[in-house]
Each structure stands twice: as C-alpha cells, then as structure tokens.
Amino acid sequence: MVIHLKIWRQKNQHTKGYLESYTLNEVDAEMSFLEMLDSLNLKLAKQGERPVEFDHDCREGICGQCGVMINGIAHGPLKNTSTCQLHMRSFKDGDTIYVEPFKAKAFPVIRDLKVDRSGLDEIIAAGGYISVNTGQAPEANSILVSHEESESAFDSAACIGCGACIATCKNASAALFTSAKISQLAKLPQGQKESSKRTVDMVNRMEELDFGHCTNTEACQVECPQDISVLNIAQMNYEYNKAKLKS
Amino acid sequence: MWFIKNSITRKNLMALTGLFLCLFLVIHLLGNFQLLLPKEEARLQYNLYSDFLSNNILVKLISYGLYASILIHTLDSIYLTIKAKKAKGSSYVKDNRGRASKWYSRQMMFLGSIVFAFLVIHFKDFWFVYKFGTLPLDTNGNKDLYGLVLVSFENLWYVLLYGFAILSLGFHLLHGFFSAFRTIGLYNPKYNSIIKTVGIVFAIAITFGYFIIPFYMYLID
Numbered sequence: 194m195v196i197h198l199k200i201w202r203q204k205n206q207h208t209k210g211y212l213e214s215y216t217l218n219e220v221d222a223e224m225s226f227l228e229m230l231d232s233l234n235l236k237l238a239k240q241g242e243r244p245v246e247f248d249h250d251c252r253e254g255i256c257g258q259c260g261v262m263i264n265g266i267a268h269g270p271l272k273n274t275s276t277c278q279l280h281m282r283s284f285k286d287g288d289t290i291y292v293e294p295f296k297a298k299a300f301p302v303i304r305d306l307k308v309d310r311s312g313l314d315e316i317i318a319a320g321g322y323i324s325v326n327t328g329q330a331p332e333a334n335s336i337l338v339s340h341e342e343s344e345s346a347f348d349s350a351a352c353i354g355c356g357a358c359i360a361t362c363k364n365a366s367a368a369l370f371t372s373a374k375i376s377q378l379a380k381l382p383q384g385q386k387e388s389s390k391r392t393v394d395m396v397n398r399m400e401e402l403d404f405g406h407c408t409n410t411e412a413c414q415v416e417c418p419q420d421i422s423v424l425n426i427a428q429m430n431y432e433y434n435k436a437k438l439k440s
Numbered sequence: 441m442w443f444i445k446n447s448i449t450r451k452n453l454m455a456l457t458g459l460f461l462c463l464f465l466v467i468h469l470l471g472n473f474q475l476l477l478p479k480e481e482a483r484l485q486y487n488l489y490s491d492f493l494s495n496n497i498l499v500k501l502i503s504y505g506l507y508a509s510i511l512i513h514t515l516d517s518i519y520l521t522i523k524a525k526k527a528k529g530s531s532y533v534k535d536n537r538g539r540a541s542k543w544y545s546r547q548m549m550f551l552g553s554i555v556f557a558f559l560v561i562h563f564k565d566f567w568f569v570y571k572f573g574t575l576p577l578d579t580n581g582n583k584d585l586y587g588l589v590l591v592s593f594e595n596l597w598y599v600l601l602y603g604f605a606i607l608s609l610g611f612h613l614l615h616g617f618f619s620a621f622r623t624i625g626l627y628n629p630k631y632n633s634i635i636k637t638v639g640i641v642f643a644i645a646i647t648f649g650y651f652i653i654p655f656y657m658y659l660i661d
C-alpha cells in the first residue's frame with residue numbers, strides 16, 4: 194500500500210519543529226507501525242538524510258517507550274493499544290498519517306518524535322516503592338492477601354509509564370499515571386503502612402513538575418494501552434485527603 | 441485562597457462548593473415552583489415567601505455561604521484553568537483527542553462562564569431590585585416580586601436567554617455532579633456507577649424544572 198506521512202521533525206529542544214511530508218510506496222499491511230517507520234528511516238539513510246528519531250525498546254507492548262501521536266490520537270486509532278502493537282492494516286491504501294511527539298510542558302521534545310519523559314521517573318522516585326529491610330524471604334503465608342485484592346492491585350500495576358494519559362489529557366495531568374502506582378500499593382497490606390506519606394510526596398512531586406490537574410474527563414483511560422481505570426484517580430484523591438485530614 | 445497551590449486541595453474546594461450550589465439549586469427550584477400556582481394565589485404566597493426569606497436570620501447566614509461558594513468556585517476554576525493551560529505546552533497540528541471524552545466535560549470553564557454571566561443578570565434583575573429597588577406592594581403589604589417576575593418574562597428573548605443559561609447549567613451538572621464525588625475520593629466501583637446515574641437524573645431534572653418556570657410565566661401572560 195501507499196502511505197503518505199506528515200512527520201514532526203525537530204532538531205532539538207531549542208529549535209522550532211515542523212511537519213515534513215514523506216511518501217512510502219511499498220508498505221505491507223502486516224507491518225507494525227514502527228516497522229513502517231523503520232522502512233522510512235532505511236530510505237532516508239540511503240539518501241544520506243537524517244533518520245526520524247523515535248523511542249522504542251521492547252516492541253511487544255510492555256516497556257512504554259514507543260508512544261507518539263498518530264493522527265491526533267495517542268498510540269493511534271486502536272483503543273488500549275501501544276504504538277508498537279499497532280499494524281498498518283489499521284490504515285487504508287493512500288492514507289495520510291500525521292505523526293507527532295507527545296506534547297506537554299513536562300515532556301520537552303529531545304528530537305523529532307522523542308520526548309523527555311523523566312518526569313514520570315521523578316514521580317515514582319518520590320515514593321512509588323515500599324521501604325523494606327532486605328533479609329531472608331519471609332514466609333509466604335505470613336501476610337494474607339485475597340485473590341481479588343491481588344488482582345485489583347495488579348490491574349493498577351499494569352501501567353507501562355508510556356505517558357499517553359498525559360498527552361491525551363486536555364490539562365496534561367499525570368493523575369492516571371501517579372494514581373495507578375499509589376493505589377496499587379494502597380491495595381496491598383505491604384504498601385498500606387506508608388500510604389499517606391507516599392501519596393503526599395508523589396502528589397507534591399507531580400505538582401512541582403508542572404503537570405496539570407484532573408478534571409475527570411476520563412479520556413486517559415480510553416487511550417491508555419493498559420486500560421488503567423480512572424477510579425485509581427479517585428482512590429489517589431481519597432488517600433491524599435485522608436493523609437491531609439490526619440496530619 | 442491564592443496561597444493554596446496544591447490542585448487536589450483546590451479541586452476539593454470546587455467540588456464541595458459545587459455540591460453546595462447543587463443543593464441550593466434544589467431548594468431554590470422547590471421554592472420557585474410556587475410561581476406555578478393560579479395567578480392571584482401565587483402572587484400573595486410567593487411575595488410572602490420572599491419576605492420570609494429576606495428577613496430570616498438563618499436564611500441570611502446560608503445566603504452568605506452561597507455568595508462565598510460562588511466566589512470560591514469561580515476563582516478556583518479560573519486558577520486551575522490557567523494552570524492547566526500552562527501545563528499543556530504547545531498544541532498538536534492534528535488533534536483528534538476529542539474522541540475519548542464528552543464535549544461538555546472539556547468545556548466546563550466555558551459552560552461555567554455562561555452560568556456566571558447569567559447569575560450577574562439574574563441578581564441584577566431580581567435580587568438587586570427586590571433588595572434595593574422600589575416595588576409596589578401587594579394586598580398583604582409585601583413587596584410584589586411576583587409582579588416583577590411576570591413582567592420580566594413577557595419578553596420572548598428574555599425567556600430564551602434563561603433557557604440557554606439553564607441548558608448550559610444542565611451540561612455543567614451532567615459532568616460536574618459525578619466529577620465532584622470522584623474529586624473528594626469516592627472510588628468504589630459500585631457506588632460510582634450509582635452516582636453516575638444519579639448525576640444524569642439530577643442534571644435532567646434540574647434542567648427541566650428550571651425550564652418550566654420562564655416558559656410558563658411567558659405563556660400565562
């Protein structure tokens with residue numbers, strides 16, 4: 194199939210970006226979206242031009258590196274699917290596809306489609322862990338966790354940190370990402386101990402990094418590759434309010 | 441409130457003031473349903489009711505809470521909207537993000553601004569005239585607010601203005617009601633689905649309830 198591309202090119206953080214048009218004449222419907230971009234880069238490299246830079250690692254939907262805006266939708270037209278899991282069969286012969294980086298003040302563009310998402314790491318570093326003294330592995334049945342609790346915590350833990358929720362949100366809010374970690378840990382007995390401090394620290398970090406607030410439009414869950422529930426955000430608010438009322 | 445920088449705290453204030461305003465909307469509507477009585481009965485009863493409200497100390501205290509709520513809610517909405525605008529950075533050339541959410545959930549500031557503009561007009565035309573203007577008295581010796589309402593809604597354009605503002609309020613509530621519960625931390629899935637349904641019913645009931653009055657007043661005169 195023939196695909197026309199309009200791709201965001203930007204040399205670095207300090208230069209202005211622009212859309213560049215390319216046409217690929219031999220795109221296979223079974224190619225993944227990233228393979229299609231690879232074929233473009235091969236062509237550009239042969240012509241001695243600078244290839245389009247984009248982030249990717251696992252190419253199997255688990256690392257969260259590959260997110261870009263495709264036709265104005267984070268990770269493209271398929272709901273709950275990461276860019277690397279999107280295939281060209283989702284497009285038609287002759288389509289024009291716009292590819293842009295995720296945009297938010299907290300996500301500066303590094304080059305082309307690559308953005309700096311280290312803000313998300315900083316939020317996790319502010320409290321998204323359980324402090325334990327290492328030692329011998331404890332007896333497995335000493336802390337009981339029901340199947341439902343562990344499944345529910347695992348649903349929250351499934352976030353791959355791709356940033357699509359922030360790119361999709363009209364306020365560039367990191368509420369879905371941050372709350373997924375907060376409620377994952379608040380749902381388990383090991384995490385509950387530090388929940389108040391963790392929640393306040395992570396929320397404060399999120400605020401300092403210039404992410405916006407949540408207005409419950411629920412767009413984030415629709416475009417999230419892992420279908421992380423917006424109810425995590427409500428649980429974050431609950432944990433935060435509880436922590437503030439107690440302190 | 442400029443000193444509270446944290447947006448969850450600011451949103452809590454929006455949610456609590458918003459819910460208080462929702463409660464007021466119900467009471468205000470029930471009181472105003474008296475306008476739907478037969479003409480002369482409505483005149484005496486409505487004017488008596490208005491006189492009672494403006495002289496009762498408890499009602500006075502609640503009304504201060506009301507003014508404060510409108511102010512806090514509005515100031516917070518401006519603060520958060522500006523903050524969100526800054527967080528957004530540059531915009532997309534091709535933007536189809538709208539497919540993932542309802543238009544009214546993204547336009548709360550716009551809908552709220554219409555409601556605010558309406559409130560200014562509404563206060564100026566009724567509240568201000570009743571409190572500080574001169575109104576004729578009815579046969580009981582109470583200020584004839586009913587007569588003022590009746591005359592105001594003789595104009596079709598005025599009725600339509602009310603209709604438009606009420607519709608905007610309806611959409612504001614369609615998103616705002618359930619959103620407020622999420623903001624203060626209701627995360628149980630079962631209660632959330634109940635609240636979502638209650639919110640829809642509430643928004644529709646308030647919209648239709650408030651629609652009836654101006655159109656009815658227009659038709660009887």
Ligand code: HEM
Pocket residue numbers: 406407408409451452454455457458459461462465513514517518520521548549551552553555556612613615616617619620621623624
């Ligand atoms: C009778 C009048 C009003 C009622 C009953 C009302 C009710 C509500 C409720 C319940 C919420 C949800 C709060 C939350 O999401 O936590 C809300 C949100 C909001 N209101 Fe109002 N409101 C009214 C007037 C206004 C006015 C006058 C403005 C602005 C000029 C406004 C602007 C907003 C905005 C921007 C939001 C969304 C905030 C957010 O989601 O972050 N509202 N309103």
Ligand code: SF4
Pocket residue numbers: 257351352353354355356357358359369370373413416417418419420421
């Ligand atoms: S919550 Fe979903 S969209 Fe947001 S970072 Fe995690 S996986 Fe990506």
Ligand code: FES
Pocket residue numbers: 248249250251252253254255256257258259260275276277278353
């Ligand atoms: S490359 Fe790892 S999730 Fe897409």
